[in-house]
Amino acid sequence: MHAGAGSGLLETLAPVLALPACAGGYLLLAHRARRRNAARAWSAWRTASFITGLALLAVALLPPVAPLAHSDFRGHMAQHMLIGMYAPLALVLGASMTLLLRTLPAPRARLLSALLHSRAARLLTHPAVALLLSTGGLALLYFTPLYTTTVSHPAGHWLLHAHFLLSGCLFAHAIAGPDPAPARPGVPARLVYLGCAIAAHAVISQLMYGGFWVDIHAPIPEVQGGAEIMYYGGDIAELLLAAALVATWRPDRRPRPVKASPSQPFARA
Incomplete structure (x- = not known):
């Protein structure tokens, strides 16, 4: 389950370089939004959510979560929860697309x-597609040899991280995202x-706990x-969502048209 020393160095350096850059870019855009429209300043709650x-x-x-994820399946699952469920919700609530549109x-x-309203974007951000990518991918990962394959290769491990993060963001956006989503159905359907x-x-x-159909090469207590x-x-995470x-x-809040009754044939909407 070890990806090697070179992979460990890469996994340490990549977030150290990329995450502060993302934070700096978001803060810069939030500052520009405040300068452009002081009366409609960018929400501090949105900024705090994205930074969280x-x-x-x-x-x-x-460390310590990343090294533990390579050596213990429980560490892998904790890492998966953070990357695929908790971080995406906080990032999505930061409304980065709305911030971009303002600045x-x-x-x-x-x-x-126009890109957000395109047919491809509508399809990709529909809750059914987001659910298939995020939750359906879990069955494919843990009930096939895919998990063993990905954790044995550095590139596969990073692709797995990317899938967790992007599919988690898609699902959080489709269910509760504040950014524009033309294909998003009503609240009952999202529930x-x-x-x-x-x-x-x-x-x-539960299937994983019982050892049914899982293909995970790890000790039973870890699984x-x-x-x-x-x-x-x-x-x-789903309660938070x-x-x-x-x-x-x-x-x-749009007013509904008033239907004319037989006694009031000329009632106005």
Whole structure:
């Protein structure tokens, strides 16, 4: 399960260099947004959420969690929870696309808006697709030889991290993201997709704990411990996602047309 010393150095240096750069870029854009429109300053809560997401990624990708993830399946699962569920929710609530739209020059903002409204973006950000990529990928990872293959190669390990992070961000965005999402269905439908994710996580973790169909080359106590982390940690993350859905939900306040009754044939909407 060890990826080698070179991989360990890379996994230490990459987040040390990339995460502060991401934080600096976000803070710079937030400062520009405040300068452009002082009356509508960028939310400090959004900024704090994005920085928290980066901090969670740092915890997952740096010692002591990163070395433990190579040697103990429980460490791998804790890392997976941070990269694939907790950090994505915090990053998505930072509304980075909205911040970009506010700070980019008008032509580039229109181009980004057109990209977000494209057919490919609508398909990719639909909750059904995001659920398949995030939760469906777990079954493929742990019930096939894919897990052993990815952790045995440095490139595969980084691709696994990228998949966890991007699919987690897609699902959090599809369910409760504050950024524009033209294909996002209503709140009842999103609650159904969230319920499906909760059920799928529970089933996968229980099958893993019982040793049914899993293809994980690790001691049984480690696999069972990882299953418990997935079960309870996933529940907490999904409750936070549900809370974010409620917090970001904006009911439709448009007045409904008044139907004319037989006694009032000329009633106006």
